[in-house]
Structures are given as C-alpha cells and as structure tokens.
Amino acid sequence: MIHSLIAVAVLALSAFAVATFPRSVLVFLLFQGSLLFVYKARIPERLRWGLLAIALLVLMPAIGYFNSYYLEVATQVGIFVALALGLNIVVGLAGLLDLGYVAFFAVGAYSWAIFGSPHANIIFGGEGFPLAGWWFYVFLFVGLGTAAVTGILLGLPVLRLHGDYLAIVTLGFGEVIRVLANNLDKPINLTNGPKGITPISRPPTPFGMPYGEYFYFLALAIVIAVIIANRRLEDSHIGRAWEAIREDELAARSMGVPLVRMKLMAFACGASFAGVMGVLFSAKQVFINPESFTFLESIGVLAMVILGGMGSIPGAIVGATVVTVLNLQVLKGFSLWLNELKNAGVTIFGFSLADLPTQFEPAKYERMVFGIILVLMMIFRPQGIFPARRRQRELAH
Amino acid sequence: MDVELLIGIFPQVLLDGIILGFMYALIALGYTMVYGVLEFINFAHSEIFIFGAFVGVEILLGLKSVGLLDGLPWPLVLLLVLAAGMASSGLLAVTVERIAYRPLRGAPRLIPLISAIGISFFLQDMIRLFESLWHNAFNLVYPTMDVLNQRFELTETIDVSVKSLVVIGAALLMLWALYLIVNRTKVGTAIRAVAEDQAAASLMGIDVNRIISLTFLIGGAMGGAAGVLFGVQYGLINPYSGFIPGLKAFTAAVLGGIGNIPGAMLGGLVLGLLEAFAAAYLSLLTNGAFGAEYKDILAFSILILILIFRPKGLLGEIVRERA
Numbered sequence: 255m256i257h258s259l260i261a262v263a264v265l266a267l268s269a270f271a272v273a274t275f276p277r278s279v280l281v282f283l284l285f286q287g288s289l290l291f292v293y294k295a296r297i298p299e300r301l302r303w304g305l306l307a308i309a310l311l312v313l314m315p316a317i318g319y320f321n322s323y324y325l326e327v328a329t330q331v332g333i334f335v336a337l338a339l340g341l342n343i344v345v346g347l348a349g350l351l352d353l354g355y356v357a358f359f360a361v362g363a364y365s366w367a368i369f370g371s372p373h374a375n376i377i378f379g380g381e382g383f384p385l386a387g388w389w390f391y392v393f394l395f396v397g398l399g400t401a402a403v404t405g406i407l408l409g410l411p412v413l414r415l416h417g418d419y420l421a422i423v424t425l426g427f428g429e430v431i432r433v434l435a436n437n438l439d440k441p442i443n444l445t446n447g448p449k450g451i452t453p454i455s456r457p458p459t460p461f462g463m464p465y466g467e468y469f470y471f472l473a474l475a476i477v478i479a480v481i482i483a484n485r486r487l488e489d490s491h492i493g494r495a496w497e498a499i500r501e502d503e504l505a506a507r508s509m510g511v512p513l514v515r516m517k518l519m520a521f522a523c524g525a526s527f528a529g530v531m532g533v534l535f536s537a538k539q540v541f542i543n544p545e546s547f548t549f550l551e552s553i554g555v556l557a558m559v560i561l562g563g564m565g566s567i568p569g570a571i572v573g574a575t576v577v578t579v580l581n582l583q584v585l586k587g588f589s590l591w592l593n594e595l596k597n598a599g600v601t602i603f604g605f606s607l608a609d610l611p612t613q614f615e616p617a618k619y620e621r622m623v624f625g626i627i628l629v630l631m632m633i634f635r636p637q638g639i640f641p642a643r644r645r646q647r648e649l650a651h
Numbered sequence: 652m653d654v655e656l657l658i659g660i661f662p663q664v665l666l667d668g669i670i671l672g673f674m675y676a677l678i679a680l681g682y683t684m685v686y687g688v689l690e691f692i693n694f695a696h697s698e699i700f701i702f703g704a705f706v707g708v709e710i711l712l713g714l715k716s717v718g719l720l721d722g723l724p725w726p727l728v729l730l731l732v733l734a735a736g737m738a739s740s741g742l743l744a745v746t747v748e749r750i751a752y753r754p755l756r757g758a759p760r761l762i763p764l765i766s767a768i769g770i771s772f773f774l775q776d777m778i779r780l781f782e783s784l785w786h787n788a789f790n791l792v793y794p795t796m797d798v799l800n801q802r803f804e805l806t807e808t809i810d811v812s813v814k815s816l817v818v819i820g821a822a823l824l825m826l827w828a829l830y831l832i833v834n835r836t837k838v839g840t841a842i843r844a845v846a847e848d849q850a851a852a853s854l855m856g857i858d859v860n861r862i863i864s865l866t867f868l869i870g871g872a873m874g875g876a877a878g879v880l881f882g883v884q885y886g887l888i889n890p891y892s893g894f895i896p897g898l899k900a901f902t903a904a905v906l907g908g909i910g911n912i913p914g915a916m917l918g919g920l921v922l923g924l925l926e927a928f929a930a931a932y933l934s935l936l937t938n939g940a941f942g943a944e945y946k947d948i949l950a951f952s953i954l955i956l957i958l959i960f961r962p963k964g965l966l967g968e969i970v971r972e973r974a
Binding site: 349411415430434556610614619 | 787
C-alpha cells in the first residue's frame with residue numbers, strides 16, 4: 255500500500271513540477287525517471303500499467319501543452335525505441351551484429367517521401383502526385399513490406415558469413431544505401447540526391463489534433479504494437495530458434511532449426527519495424543535527405559540496445575530513452591548552459607569562459623557519448639542495465 | 652566518346668591509383684597483423700591512422716610558427732614528421748589494446764568488436780575536442796612545402812609531383828622494413844608463432860602479451876606513417892576523414908587475404924588502382940550517369956563479393972571458423 259502511494263505521489267509530483275517549471279531540463283528528466291520508478295516499483299500490476307497509461311496518454315500530452323519541445327523529444331524517443339527493438343531482434347535475439355541497420359529506416363522513409371511528395375512526378379511524369387494524405391496509412395504497411403524485403407535481400411548473400419565479417423558487410427551495405435540515396439539523382443532522379451525531398455505530405459489528423467500530438471500518439475501506438483510483436487516473437491518457437499542460433503549455430507542446426515529461414519526472418523522482422531518508423535519519420539519531418547541515415551545513426555541505435563541489454567525488451571526501451579535524451583537534452587542543455595555562462599562573463603579559476611573557442615560545442619559530441627557507452631558497457635557490464643531474463647539466469651550460474 | 656581523352660588520362664590515373672594503393676596497403680597492414688594474431692577486427696585502426704595525420708600537422712604547424720619549416724632541409728622535416736606520426740600512432744594503438752581490448756580477450760567475438768567501434772567513435776570526437784580547443788578548428792590544412800609541390804614532366808601530358816614520389820618512396824621503404832622485421836628477426840618469428848598458435852608459442856617461452864602489444868605497435872606505426880603521407884598528399888584532414896579510408900583498407904586486407912602481410916600490400920594496390928580507374932572512367936564511360944562517388948560502392952561490392960565467394964582472399968590461407 256505504501257509503495258502504491260509513493261508511486262502515485264512521485265508521478266503526480268514530477269508531472270506537477272514539469273508544469274511549474276516547463277523550461278527546466280532537469281525537471282523533465284525527473285519526470286522520465288518517475289516513469290522508470292513506477293515500472294520498477296513493487297506495486298500491483300494493474301496500478302502499474304494504469305499509472306504508466308495515464309502518464310503516457312494524459313500527462314505527456316499535457317506536458318506538451320506547456321512545452322511543445324518535450325513532446326517532440328518524446329516522439330523522437332518513440333521512434334528510437336522502435337528502432338532499438340527492431341535491432342534488438344537481429345543483434346540481441348539472433349546474435350547477428352548489424353551495423354547498417356539505419357538503411358532499413360531509410361528505405362521506409364524514402365518510400366513515403368517519394369510518393370507522398372511532388373517528387374514522384376519527376377519519375378513517373380504527369381501531375382498525379384503527391385498522393386492524398388490518407389495514403390500515408392497504406393504506406394505504413396508499404397514501408398514495412400519494402401524494408402522487410404530489403405532485409406531479406408541483404409540477408410540472402412550474407413548468410414554464409416559469421417560474426418565480425420557479417421558486421422562489416424552490413425556496415426558496407428548501410429554505406430551503399432546512403433551513397434545510393436546521395437547519388438541517385440541521375441540518370442533517373444529517384445532520391446533528389448543530397449538536396450533531399452520536400453515537401454512530404456502529412457495525413458489529415460483526426461479531430462483537428464495538432465501535428466505535435468498526432469505524431470506523438472502515432473509513434474506511441476506503433477511502439478506498443480512493436481512491443482507486443484516483440485514479446486510474442488520472443489516466446490514463440492521462432493524466438494527460441496533465434497536464441498538457439500545465437501548461442502550455438504552448430505547445435506541449433508543439429509536440433510533441426512532451419513538456419514537460413516530463421517536468419518532471414520530475423521533480418522526481415524528487424525527491418526520491418528525500422529521501415530514503419532521511417533514512414534512516420536518522413537511525414538513528421540516533411541523533409542528528408544541522406545544525412546539522416548548515416549553510420550552514426552546505426553551505431554546510435556546499437557548503443558541503445560547495448561546499454562539496455564542485448565535481447566531484453568525493457569532494456570531496449572530504457573536504452574533508447576536514455577541515449578536519445580542524452581543527445582537531445584543533456585548535451586544540448588549543457589551547450590545552452592555554457593553559452594549562458596559565457597554571455598554572463600563567468601570566470602573559473604581566472605579563466606574567462608568567454609574565451610572558450612567558438613568551435614567547442616558540447617552538443618556536437620554524440621559520437622563520444624556513443625563511444626563511451628559502448629566501451630564501458632562491453633568492459634564492465636556486457637549484459638546491459640536490464641539484462642534479458644534468460645541471460646540473467648545464465649550469469650547466475 | 653572521346654577515345655583520345657580516355658587514353659590520354661590513363662598514365663595519370665595509373666599514378667593516382669598507385670599512390671592510393673600504397674596508402675591503403677600501409678593502413679591495411681595494421682588490420683591484417685592484428686587479425687593474424689588475435690582474429691579480431693581492430694575497428695579503431697582508422698582513427699589510429701588519422702591520429703598520425705593530426706600529429707604530423709601539429710608538428711608542421713609548430714615548425715612553421717617558429718619559422719623552421721623552410722629553414723630546415725625538407726627531407727629532415729619529413730623524416731621528423733613521419734617518425735613522430737609513427738611513434739604516436741603506435742603508442743596510441745598499444746594503449747587502446749591495453750585498455751579496451753585486453754580485458755575482453757576470450758569473450759565472445761562480437762564483444763571486442765563492439766568495444767573497438769566505441770573506441771573508434773570516442774577517438775574521433777577526442778581529436779575534434781582537442782583541436783577545437785587548441786586551434787578553434789578541426790578541419791586542418793597541411794602546411795605546404797614548396798619543394799614538395801614542384802612538378803616535373805615525364806612526357807608532354809604526364810607530370811609527377813615531388814610529393815607523389817616521396818609518398819611512394821616512403822611507402823615502399825616502410826613495407827620493405829616491415830618485411831625484414833617480420834621475416835628476418837627473432838621478434839618477427841615470435842609474431843608469426845603467436846599468430847600460428849598462441850598456446851604453443853607461450854609454451855616455447857614467448858611472452859604472448861608482449862608480442863600482441865608489439866603487433867599493435869608496429870601496425871599502429873604503419874597506420875601513423877600512412878596518416879602523415881595522407882596529409883602530405885591530400886592536404887586537408889578532419890577527425891572523421893580516417894573512417895572511409897580505414898574501411899577501404901580493411902577491404903584491401905580482406906581482398907589480399909586477411910592475416911597475410913604480402914596479401915595486404917597486394918590487396919591495397921589492387922583496390923587503389925580499381926578505385927582510381929573507377930573514379931576517373933565511370934563518369935566518362937556512362938556519359939555522366941554514374942559519377943565518381945560510385946567508387947565507394949565499388950569498393951564495398953568487392954568486399955562483399957570476396958567475403959562470399961573467396962573468403963581467404965587472393966593470397967590468404969583458409970580462414971578458420973571460431974564460435
């Protein structure tokens with residue numbers, strides 16, 4: 255009982271605090287922490303899920319009313335949670351290290367970007383494009399399908415490779431997709447090259463909802479669908495087969511696990527989540543270009559999976575949230591804070607902060623964040639902060 | 652199609668390809684030596700390579716600021732810069748191995764690879780951080796030396812710059828020295844022994860950890876030398892410009908047969924030539940439909956094809972599989 259009261263109080267207080275100080279990054283972090291607290295607290299299951307539902311369905315949009323940027327952050331977190339869950343299938347469950355994962359995200363994004371903008375007229379001629387807004391919902395599935403097919407196409411030739419070779423080839427594949435996106439503005443203009451595609455249509459929103467809220471709820475719905483799919487897969491014979499392949503390929507094969515089919519399925523499943531989110535991403539951004547789909551993004555998603563714990567669904571969610579918030583809020587917040595100090599003419603130990611070089615921008619050091627996460631996790635806690643149950647049991651022995 | 656033009660640029664493209672090839676060969680050695688000993692892709696090698704280039708530019712800028720750049724004889728300057736680049740990259744490689752790879756030895760294969768990716772990203776931003784604080788810029792230009800930019804004509808259409816010759820000469824010298832170390836010295840024998848069988852080597856009284864460190868030192872030094880030569884040849888460097896050449900050099904190492912030192916040299920040259928020709932001719936032959944950027948796709952396609960159809964590479968032995 256006391257736990258339930260504390261959980262409710264923590265959530266209510268942190269939400270109230272955000273409403274009172276809508277500009278404070280620290281308070282928003284506190285709110286996110288309270289969600290984690292509710293998830294981990296020893297309270298009845300019904301209350302737990304009820305509180306989380308209230309927080310995500312009511313409190314978060316309400317916070318967005320006070321500071322719309324936070325809703326944007328939450329939507330980004332949603333996108334990356336889906337990506338991390340998709341990569342979690344490939345890396346965490348099946349044990350295939352994919353370093354070009356963002357390519358599938360790109361495939362989804364470009365599929366809607368091309369047909370949902372006037373750009374398709376250049377390819378097919380005529381005036382028929384962009385497609386009407388409701389096609390967006392169809393394209394969520396088209397993006398899913400296209401990405402899954404791309405996953406199978408990549409999977410087919412590389413299935414014979416193992417471990418680190420597979421990793422490098424998927425990296426190469428990711429780069430190939432990016433270079434193609436950058437250069438396919440000739441001979442046929444498919445992607446409009448580095449200039450990117452814009453304007454990409456957005457679907458009509460129900461009840462005249464603003465787009466900020468609309469994309470937040472859509473991302474949330476997709477994330478929930480992805481989580482359910484993930485959980486079902488994990489406990490199915492497919493998920494067992496994946497884990498068997500990860501642990502020992504030879505043994506799995508001897509037990510009658512169809513290696514080729516299972517590996518292809520892992521690639522296809524992982525890719526399809528990224529494809530759906532790619533479609534949402536392109537509609538949300540209205541503009542996309544190849545810069546959004548670099549190796550850096552692939553490693554970012556990998557860092558999320560590793561931080562949370564390979565093969566662990568709650569791990570992937572927490573990892574994606576922490577890394578996204580680190581990038582979008584902590585690094586940027588630090589940058590802004592430093593600028594304020596500079597403008598205020600603060601000196602530390604006789605060194606005036608205003609003399610800091612202009613090129614020194616803390617917000618730009620995403621790579622360092624990813625790098626530190628990867629190295630520290632590998633050395634000190636390779637199972638991640640929320641290890642998968644099966645792995646936890648393994649390590650307990 | 653202008654056939655005369657196609658033939659006319661041929662020697663120049665050949666020369667560019669050879670220079671690029673030697674660059675790849677030097678970097679590929681770092682990948683291949685480490686892979687030979689540990690069966691591990693040192694993903695951070697591309698940053699160890701570009702670190703050498705940054706040490707080189709710092710020294711050149713330092714010499715320039717005290718007015719010694721044109722005061723000292725140029726071979727001495729070059730030698731100094733090369734030595735410094737090699738030493739610092741070699742030491743960086745050894746440090747990285749000690750901190751991020753050695754604790755993970757014996758872990759499943761992907762664990763050290765992920766750690767190496769992390770180190771690679773970390774080093775990129777560390778270089779950026781340092782240069783931003785130091786120069787307030789992280790895109791740095793190599794100071795030019797007049798002697799190196801002189802060109803002399805071989806024929807009416809082809810000319811060679813001094814720096815190209817210097818790059819080729821230095822690369823050849825380095826490869827020859829490495830060949831001698833690995834094949835003619837006691838240390839080289841120890842390296843080969845550890846690559847062959849670590850347990851047996853340690854029973855023969857070889858300090859395996861020391862030899863692994865030494866392998867990183869030599870591989871890193873070759874990478875550092877390549878970094879300095881890269882800077883001298885192409886002029887502009889930034890903390891992220893090591894990544895793609897690193898990946899290409901890894902491709903070269905695989906192409907030649909990973910773990911095989913002559914293979915890395917051969918693979919580097921072949922890849923450099925292929926790339927130079929692709930960059931020069933693709934656009935001409937397809938009337939501009941496919942630009943020079945497709946050379947990256949060519950390199951990665953080669954990597955994928957080699958790994959699928961001939962994973963032992965051109966000269967390599969069969970790659971053993973390990974769970």
